[in-house]
Amino acid sequence: MELETLKSEIEAAIPDCRLEIVPNPAPSAQHSLRVPPEHGLEVAFFLRDSCQFDFCTNVTGVDWPAKELTEKIKVKQLVDGVEKEVDQVRKTTVPGSLEAVYHLYSIERRLGPLPLRMRTADRESGVHLPSLTSVWRSAEFQEREIYDLYGIVFDGHPDLRRILMWDGFEDHPMRRDYVEPDDYEYEPTAHDEVLARAKEHAAKANPV
Amino acid sequence: MSAAWAPITEPSAAEVPSLGRPAPRPAMPVPPDADLAEQYLEISMGPQHPSTHGVFRMNVVLDGERVIQLKPVFGYLHRNHEKIAETESYLGNMPYTDRLDYICSITNNWAYALAVEKLGGIEVPERAEYIRVITGELTRLQNHACLLGFLLQDMGASGTPLMYAFREREKVLDLFESLTGARMMCNYLRFGGCRVDLPAGWLDRAKAFLAEFPRFLDEFERLLVDNEILMERTQNVGVLSRELAVSSAISGPMARASGLNYDIRKADAYSIYSRFSFRVPLGHHGDVYDRYMIRFLEMRESVKILEQAMRDIPSGPIQNPAVKARLFRPKPGEAYGRIESPKGELGFYLISDGSGIPYRYRVRPPSLINLTVLEDLCLGRNVADVIAILGSVDIVMGEVDR
Numbered sequence: 001m002e003l004e005t006l007k008s009e010i011e012a013a014i015p016d017c018r019l020e021i022v023p024n025p026a027p028s029a030q031h032s033l034r035v036p037p038e039h040g041l042e043v044a045f046f047l048r049d050s051c052q053f054d055f056c057t058n059v060t061g062v063d064w065p066a067k068e069l070t071e072k073i074k075v076k077q078l079v080d081g082v083e084k085e086v087d088q089v090r091k092t093t094v095p096g097s098l099e100a101v102y103h104l105y106s107i108e109r110r111l112g113p114l115p116l117r118m119r120t121a122d123r124e125s126g127v128h129l130p131s132l133t134s135v136w137r138s139a140e141f142q143e144r145e146i147y148d149l150y151g152i153v154f155d156g157h158p159d160l161r162r163i164l165m166w167d168g169f170e171d172h173p174m175r176r177d178y179v180e181p182d183d184y185e186y187e188p189t190a191h192d193e194v195l196a197r198a199k200e201h202a203a204k205a206n207p208v
Numbered sequence: 209m210s211a212a213w214a215p216i217t218e219p220s221a222a223e224v225p226s227l228g229r230p231a232p233r234p235a236m237p238v239p240p241d242a243d244l245a246e247q248y249l250e251i252s253m254g255p256q257h258p259s260t261h262g263v264f265r266m267n268v269v270l271d272g273e274r275v276i277q278l279k280p281v282f283g284y285l286h287r288n289h290e291k292i293a294e295t296e297s298y299l300g301n302m303p304y305t306d307r308l309d310y311i312c313s314i315t316n317n318w319a320y321a322l323a324v325e326k327l328g329g330i331e332v333p334e335r336a337e338y339i340r341v342i343t344g345e346l347t348r349l350q351n352h353a354c355l356l357g358f359l360l361q362d363m364g365a366s367g368t369p370l371m372y373a374f375r376e377r378e379k380v381l382d383l384f385e386s387l388t389g390a391r392m393m394c395n396y397l398r399f400g401g402c403r404v405d406l407p408a409g410w411l412d413r414a415k416a417f418l419a420e421f422p423r424f425l426d427e428f429e430r431l432l433v434d435n436e437i438l439m440e441r442t443q444n445v446g447v448l449s450r451e452l453a454v455s456s457a458i459s460g461p462m463a464r465a466s467g468l469n470y471d472i473r474k475a476d477a478y479s480i481y482s483r484f485s486f487r488v489p490l491g492h493h494g495d496v497y498d499r500y501m502i503r504f505l506e507m508r509e510s511v512k513i514l515e516q517a518m519r520d521i522p523s524g525p526i527q528n529p530a531v532k533a534r535l536f537r538p539k540p541g542e543a544y545g546r547i548e549s550p551k552g553e554l555g556f557y558l559i560s561d562g563s564g565i566p567y568r569y570r571v572r573p574p575s576l577i578n579l580t581v582l583e584d585l586c587l588g589r590n591v592a593d594v595i596a597i598l599g600s601v602d603i604v605m606g607e608v609d610r
Contacts, residue, residue: 024541025540026541026560028545056457062559101557110475141577173288174290
């Protein structure tokens, strides 16, 4: 089935839902569908019930930190009264976000994989996405894992707790900017070297 | 007449020598207004428990002997495999995949190689595909044999079945050792082929093993298949419905025991599986007994595949010469590749940003996802059934925790 057909089918069934096809240039050509989070549940139910995508095998997170793009552009400027083309460097910042990817298959129709993507607003406070556990039960542990390792909060998840790290752990280790502790069992000693290392680490982990 | 015998009298309680045993405690007085139905017992099974197949813990709430809640606790073997992989080159990750499901390392290599091949559009030579099928199916034989041994051991059939299974597994591991140099951590497959060709005489030894194997299967199956205790403990225990299996993305023998006709070797025929004639065994009840039996049937089908593959294997190159494994830099993009590993659907999801290190590397672990329904299977059963149900799921903690 063509992804364009599927996209227009979904958009016809769910009013004011705009989907985006994310092309995949790799030879695998597994193009994916980006869903706005506010329509995530509706799209998921539609895919399961009307398109028979009943088998949601893989659920995972991806971290996209903010990155700065530099590009050279030519700008026309008046230099000494004469119009000239001058090179200028323009910097644009792409805001960071966290992404959840669901790989769907259809057992009845032997289709797949259809990667479904949802992006959070940012990486700090707007990390909420709707949980699709009520649609596909297989997302239960995998969404917990994403919550644990990436820090995406899945609204409506029945039991959102850490799954691999321990409950007292605070950070999200799979994020790209995660700084791991020097020593998990760190105890202060009188050794200057160790203290200096700890100080350096504290400055890195909690920049003022 | 000599002196009369002294009359035998019962010794008084005070005269009995104490054996150091405390006197039995009087029963706890039950308060007259106590509601006995509310008295639940919460126990922690594991992490150091022989039947949990590694360090796995279940927080179980019991009402008498019945399970009314079961929460699995993971993470004791967590080493953030995915994070490590995102700092290593594509080739450098291959040996790490061995450590996921350490019973079947070659199928882990295969799933990873398949995902990278999809990402880079790599062709695999004919002979290498046959070698992959042969080693992969041998892996399935030894995994299923092991699992059946473990399951029976957990249920109290102490020793004999496990030793029978391990005797066969040793033979497979010997074959792997002579082929790859390692018994368990094989690190054998590469993108676009295999690391080394089959050594001289290897195929004959493998054929000799395969000729004997059905005899072991018959013997092993006959050992306990109509045993009354086994039937009592496994039939109608831990029933998984087809609907729940689909919704929870249960894969592998566990899904097929519930009647779900979904074998990736058939449904999404990767490699050269479309060339072989084999059947997909299906269960009807989805209970522990079906999951036990389906492994026997799958081994018989694997034997068929192996016979065909060993008969048809061509000569030729084993590695695609166009692949520069050490300098492998795929173009930006992503790929999800999956195979039917002995445990179920093992998938790798890779995102490349054009560098030599994967931007995102994700393992879809069948062991973890098959545990999603563990609580559903155990609710209302006895504690002893939890052990049998967990054993029939077939997990390896190296893969669950990653």
